[in-house]
Amino acid sequence: MLRRRHLTARLEASSPSCSRCFPSHPKNALASLEHASLGEHERCKFRPVHARAADMLIAQITDTHIKAGGKLAYGKVDTEAALAHCLRQVNDVTPAVDVVLVTGDLVDTGRPEEYRALRALLGELHAPCYVIPGNHDERNALRNAFAADGYLEDGSPYLHYAVDRYPLRLVALDSIVPGKPGGMMCAERLEWLDRTLSAAKDRATLLFMHHPPFLTGITHMDVQNCANAAAFAAVVERHPQVIRLLCGHVHRPVQTLWHGVLASIGPSHSHAVALDLTPGSPPAFALEPPAFALHAWSEATGVVSHTAFVGDYEGPYPFFDRQGRLID
Numbered sequence: 001m002l003r004r005r006h007l008t009a010r011l012e013a014s015s016p017s018c019s020r021c022f023p024s025h026p027k028n029a030l031a032s033l034e035h036a037s038l039g040e041h042e043r044c045k046f047r048p049v050h051a052r053a054a055d056m057l058i059a060q061i062t063d064t065h066i067k068a069g070g071k072l073a074y075g076k077v078d079t080e081a082a083l084a085h086c087l088r089q090v091n092d093v094t095p096a097v098d099v100v101l102v103t104g105d106l107v108d109t110g111r112p113e114e115y116r117a118l119r120a121l122l123g124e125l126h127a128p129c130y131v132i133p134g135n136h137d138e139r140n141a142l143r144n145a146f147a148a149d150g151y152l153e154d155g156s157p158y159l160h161y162a163v164d165r166y167p168l169r170l171v172a173l174d175s176i177v178p179g180k181p182g183g184m185m186c187a188e189r190l191e192w193l194d195r196t197l198s199a200a201k202d203r204a205t206l207l208f209m210h211h212p213p214f215l216t217g218i219t220h221m222d223v224q225n226c227a228n229a230a231a232f233a234a235v236v237e238r239h240p241q242v243i244r245l246l247c248g249h250v251h252r253p254v255q256t257l258w259h260g261v262l263a264s265i266g267p268s269h270s271h272a273v274a275l276d277l278t279p280g281s282p283p284a285f286a287l288e289p290p291a292f293a294l295h296a297w298s299e300a301t302g303v304v305s306h307t308a309f310v311g312d313y314e315g316p317y318p319f320f321d322r323q324g325r326l327i328d
């Protein structure tokens, strides 16, 4: 995790003073770090490669499961504290995050007071934030809590929408089936998706939803993933501008190639579903190192995804001294 204060200290400690190679704009800070490791001014010929900064940084947080009033989830997990800790680190990412996506199970039982608590926590974010529902959410309570943000349509029964304000188009899907743990992309939602994607065929697009439409091998979660996945895939295959699919629900980082699109599940910043690929393994959670996903997009690279661990870890330490020699 590159945190701003550490990055600044490291640049001061190890960077030669070269204004041409060390532009001050924070978007170039990572490139400067790379260049600092080279240590020689004449090797600036490498700069065009190293200076390629992301055009857009997306933080993905998932399965926040907020309980109001300090109540613990499953008698064990302080989900409000876990989210607050995570959000502080999202705010510290350098260069600054452009947008935050929260991929469902926003609260634990769908009660208005839980959404009020969530809303207050998310209010600490420096970047704009977009949310979608998961199976623990309640559409009306969610819609009421986030109505002021203006991106949830009043007229639709579903909480799906497109965000066109960024260079990478974001399309949010509502995969929930009220009262059920599993999800579905029904014909009505797929028709909306097809129409929405058809409206901007020339724009690189990222989809985000709660229920993954693919199997993970964790069987107690796989039985409650996204139904009607074949029909969903057929729509996505008609729209090659879709370059990425982000999901939640499984509370741990998973990646797979799904119908030509890299699909992934975000890591948990709170309680992780236990990693047990034994068929029929019992549902269980573990308090693993918390993390969120950081997706960097540029036209040249597409989406490059990182796992950002939440916590106060040692470092970063420089590899090279002031003279550009490897510290050994």
Ligand SMILES: [Fe+2]
Residues within 6 Å of the ligand: 063, 065, 104, 105, 134, 249, 250, 251
């Ligand atoms: Fe969840």
